[in-house]
Amino acid sequence: MGLARAEDSKIVELAVRTGSVVVTIDADFHAMISVSGAVGPSVIRIRIEGLSATEVADLLERVIDLHGDELPAGALVSMKPTRTTIRKLPI
Numbered sequence: 001m002g003l004a005r006a007e008d009s010k011i012v013e014l015a016v017r018t019g020s021v022v023v024t025i026d027a028d029f030h031a032m033i034s035v036s037g038a039v040g041p042s043v044i045r046i047r048i049e050g051l052s053a054t055e056v057a058d059l060l061e062r063v064i065d066l067h068g069d070e071l072p073a074g075a076l077v078s079m080k081p082t083r084t085t086i087r088k089l090p091i
Contacts, residue, residue: 008032015041021071023060030076034091040074042089047080 003011008028015022022029022043029043044063046056059079067077067086074089 012041019072023056030078033076033089037090038074039089042071042075042077044077044079047078 011022020041022041025046030045033043063077070086070088076087078085
């Protein structure tokens with residue numbers, strides 16, 4: 001979407017406006033949304049280094065299969081090598 005260098009707040013604004021989920025490796029999004037008390041957007045943080053695009057797509061597909069119903073309502077997802085956690089918003 002051409003947002004690789006955009007400010008985090010602009011990415012969040014766009015995600016809220018379009019009903020999108022933010023996918024990132026950056027912890028700042030979880031912190032920003034938690035502190036704000038916001039109910040969205042949902043953020044999926046991938047905490048696994050060195051993944052190929054195909055591996056990232058597979059991980060995201062798994063998250064959507066497992067937690068797809070929770071993402072529209074607002075959630076923070078953290079994906080680690082051995083587990084995935086999800087926290088519903090607001091926090």
